[in-house]
Amino acid sequence: MKTSFVKMLVLPIAAFALASAGAVTTNASRIDATKKPPITAFAHSALPNSCEPQNVNCTTVVSANICMSSETSPRQVWLKDGTGACVVPLYKNN
Known part of the structure; x- marks a missing residue:
């Protein structure tokens, strides 16, 4: 039992x-x-037509929040287009 x-x-x-x-x-x-894994984006540097790589969690899907680098003085980050210019805007993931 x-x-x-x-x-x-x-x-x-x-x-x-x-x-x-x-x-x-x-x-x-x-x-x-x-x-989503971080992507390599680019922030404009002081030199003309020059961009510095940045790792960010952003997307190209348009939203109200622009993606910024994670530095002490944040800068807007971009993707390069077909010509290598940093002109494609990135936005924060919601």
Whole structure:
């Protein structure tokens, strides 16, 4: 009698623990999949027609928030067009 009671109690607890662990790891992988990796953008430097590379989390999808570099004095960042000029504006990911 005592053995069957323990078996009846342990099996549901073990199943619940495994299901909980699976749910937590599934959610974590879903969150990681939505993060976008940083892209290399360019900020205009003091020299004419010269751009410095910057790693940012931005997009070309137009929004109200312009993408800025993460420096002490932030500058707007751009992508290069087909000619190599830094003229394609970037926007913050929403």
